[in-house]
Amino acid sequence: MSRYIKSRKHAVAPLAALAASLTFPVAHAADAPATADAGSTTAAAAASPYLPQVKIEGSAQSDYKADKSASSKLTQPLLETPKTISVIKKEVLREQGAVSLIEALQNTPGITMQLGENGNTSAGDTFQMRGFSASTSTFVDGIRDLGAVTRDVFNLEQIEVVKGPAGADTGRGASAGYINLITKLPQIDNSIDGTISVGDASRKRASVDVNQKVADNTAVRLNAVWQDNGVPGRSAIERKTYGVAPSIGFGLNTATRFFLYSQHVRQDGRPDGGLPAIGWPAYSVAAPAATASQLDKDRAAALAVAPKVDRDNFYGSYGDKEKVKADMVTAKLEMDLGGDTTVRNISRYGRTHMDRILTGIIGITAVDPTNRDTWTIARSRQGVDQTNEILANQTSLNTSFRTAGLKHDLSTGVELMYERQETLNFTTTGTIPAANLYNPNPNDALPMPVRNGSGNEGSTTTTAIYALDTLSVTDALKLTLGLRTEHYNVRTTTTAVATTGGLTATKFSAGKWITSWNAAALYKLAENGTAYVAAANSLTPPGSGNFVLSATGQQAGTADAQETKNYELGTKWDLLNKRLNLTAALYRSENDGVVSVDPITNLSTQGGKVRVQGIELAAVGQLTNFWQVTAGVQTMDAKALNQRAASTATNPNQVVTDGIRWTPKWSATVWTSYQWNDITVAGGVRHVAEQKRVVTVGQPAATGLGTLPDYTVVDLMGAYRVNKNVSLQLNVTNLFDKDYMSSLNNGGGRLVLGAPRAVTLMANIGF
Structure with a gap:
């Protein structure tokens, strides 16, 4: 019917x-x-x-479930695409009150956040996926997106997370997969949507999405956001975001379409240097030497049993800042030539600039071990001025045809890209006073970092050609083959302050052709179910992630590219009249070419490996006509193979690494909602297992925390439709006020806590 x-x-x-x-x-x-x-x-x-x-x-539509990727490179429905792909739609983000990419990615398991080393804190979206760094594998409409920016979701239609090496899809560096952000574009209709939010910690946010038809086949769209908020539990932290994204589309619903769109974001806030890890379970203190004084032994004993600091403590200065300017302009042309053939060209220029002054925290001194009021923690001052630029052009062809009785769904194209990153370094002169450990004062006068002339400048030029073909051997059997070959050229200049004064510049360059591939076979077990086996690789050449080359080591221009191979066996099913999608996959990824040392000669080689394997399960869609769910669980068995650090005169034994930092053995997430007339209730649970920091054999943490503990967080939402144009929504995150840490630095002495219980009231308005 x-x-x-x-x-x-x-x-x-x-x-x-x-x-x-x-x-x-x-x-x-x-x-x-x-x-x-x-x-x-x-x-x-x-x-x-x-x-x-x-x-x-005769079937339902789901706000959660997507049936096809928005990427032109993935030509088949998701049910028949032999990859693990999670699509997070804007409807899910609205229910959850998620406003940042990091919050959105909590809807898929296997992604963990990262924190910088010691005094430095990573800026922007920094995370790992399936045990590998994925911070440089974020794309916007298929084009790489760079820069230390915390991405807002106000201009996103959906987020597509593709897991496993995907070099044939996106090129170098896709060891863990990639995240593709799909931009909102004009449509032929008239609508106005707006959201106003208020919440704890003086949080205020307003966003608007206006789409207007201006001619028969022309429309304009404007998305904008304003946000001014603190951070629950961190009264000194402030963050402001302003963003605007205008766009215009010509030829909509015709064979030739042209889109011109841009996005401009400004962020201004006070960065968070984190909290000392003292007092958390398993916190350890370096054992004093046998010849140490009794005072030093008393200090170590007192630190080992000291309590946590107050979560609201701020060890920085009110003069700390983090300002980000991010701009991108895009032009996209699409032409349907008939016969299932479409040609596309997309061009983009993007520029992101970050200016930051951050106070970091380092070592603790128990001045008087019997009086904690006298204890102090050392501070560092970090200045960063970084600019990222990208100029890209992609021309692609999608077509279907038959040869020798086989149907081909082909996606092929040429990509040209120029990327540049410039980082200017700072020096802090004068004495940086220590902070009181349990009662820091943000009004302390701290010296300002100043430019010292040193820094790094790097650029990468890439020329690539690719072809991704799906062959329908029979109605049930499909073979997918992909090949991408690209030439990259990296040029870097490192400017340093010489010991004799003045500046020295060191230049390196590296470039070569690299080839990535994928292959898969998929069989339709039924009209609504498939099984597949797939293999793919990705190459990460020196300097491709941070635009820095060096004379030796993994970043040497002469070093071989690291190659990651992925093998996956999976099945996908659309159930309940195609309203609910279930997926299951066994995966194994191996990264080869990691710098290690020979166990006999003690000389450096690229003989180290990283291996991550596990299971991923997911469900998304409708259980009944009024009950929706999105859920996932993933296991990770992560090992470092043949990885050793050289022995030295002071340490005659080689240090052996057998694990991978920040890879929980399992993680899970679920969000479900139910509507009854004008009332909607929803809730979710997020769990991340313990994550190891110390992964060396036989060496427990000498100082700080050796692990990031597991945590489980529960969120709730309730909404009421007031009338056809207005609804009210109440979100409670961390319902049980779980005290947990979201990230830990590599040194183990500094952490960032997850947000405590927080309440947000939202009004959704639509016409």
Whole structure:
């Protein structure tokens, strides 16, 4: 049976589209026509003002579930794509009140946050995926996105997380996969959506999404955001964000379409240098030497049993700052040539600049071991001025054709890209006073870092050609083959302050052709179920991630590229009349070419390896017509193979590494919602198992924490539709006020805590 629903396109109340569109077979039976099927639209639903006019053919539409990737490189439906792909749609983010990319990525397991080393704190979105760094594998509409920016989701239609090496898709450095952010673009309709939020820690946010048809095939769209907030539990931390994203589309719903769009974001805040790890379970203190004084022994004993510091302590200065300017301008042309053939060209210029002054914390001194009021912690002052630029052009062709009785779905193209990063260094002169450990004073006068003339400048030029082909051998059997070859050229200049005064410049360059591939076979076990086996690789050449080359080691221009290979066996099923998707995958990734030392000669080689393997399960879609879920669980067995550090005169034994930092053995996430008439309730649970910092054989943590403890966080949401244009939404994050750390630095002495319980009230407005 077919029915039509007439209403607005953009949901104003969370899950209003779901509640309005389909019959719940038991609780809402009274609302349905006597002849309605379980998958049919009810008369009550037809009166809802929250859905576009759509035609339902006996199945439900889900706000959570996507059936196809927005990437032109992935030509098949997700059910028939032999990769692990998670699609996080904007409807899920709205329900959760998620506003940043890091918050959005909590919807997929296997992603962990990272913190910088000792006095330095990583800026922007810094994370690992399946045990490998993925910070430089973020893309916007298929083009690499660089820069130390905390990405906001105000201009995103959805987020696509592709896991496992994907060099044939995106090129160098995709050891863990990649994250593709899909931008909102103009559509042929008129709509206005707005959101206003207030919450704990003086949080205030307003966003707007306006789409306007201006001619038969032309529309404009404007997305904008303003946010001014503190951080719950951290009263000294302030963050402001302003963003605007105008766009125009010509030729919409025709064979030739042209989009011109841009995004401009400004961030201004006070960065968080974190808290000392003292007092947390398993915190350790370096044992004093046998010849140490009794005072030093008493100090060590007192530090080992000291309590935690207050989570609101701030060890920096009110003069600390972090300012980010991020701009990008994009032009995209699409032409349908007929016969399932489309040509696309996309060009982009992007520039991100970060100016930061941060106070870090280092070592603790128990001045008087019997009086904690006298204890101090040393501070450092870090200045960073970094600029990233990117100029990219991609031309692609998608087509379908037959040869020798085989159908081909081909995606091929040429990519040209120039990337540049410049980092200017600072020096802090004068004495930096220590802070009181338990009662720091942000008003302390701290010397300002000043430019010293040193720094790094690097650029990478890439020319690539790729072809990704899916061959339909039979109606049930499909083979996927992908090949990408690219030439990259890295040039770096490191300027240092000479010991005799003045500056010295060291230049390095490296460049070569590298080739990435993938291969997969997929079999349709049923119309709604597939099984597949896949293999792929990715190459990470020296300097490709941080634009820095050196004379020796992994970053030497003469070093071989690290190669990561991934093997995956999986199955995907669409159940409940294609409303619910279930996926399962066994995966194994091996990274080869890590710098190690020979166990006999003690000389450096590239004989080290990293291996991560596990299982990933996911479910997304509708359990009933009014009940939706998105969930995932992933295990990671991470090992370092043949990795040793050289022995020295002071340490005659080689240090052997057998694990990988920040790789929990398992992690899981679930978010589910249910709508009853005008009321929606939702909730979620996030769990991350213990993450190791110390991964050397036989060497427990000498100081600080050796592990980041496991944690489980529960979130809740409730929404009420006031009328057809307004709904109110209340989000409570960390419902049980769990005290947990979200990240730990590599030294083990500094941590960042997860947010305590926080409440946000949101008004969603739509016309």
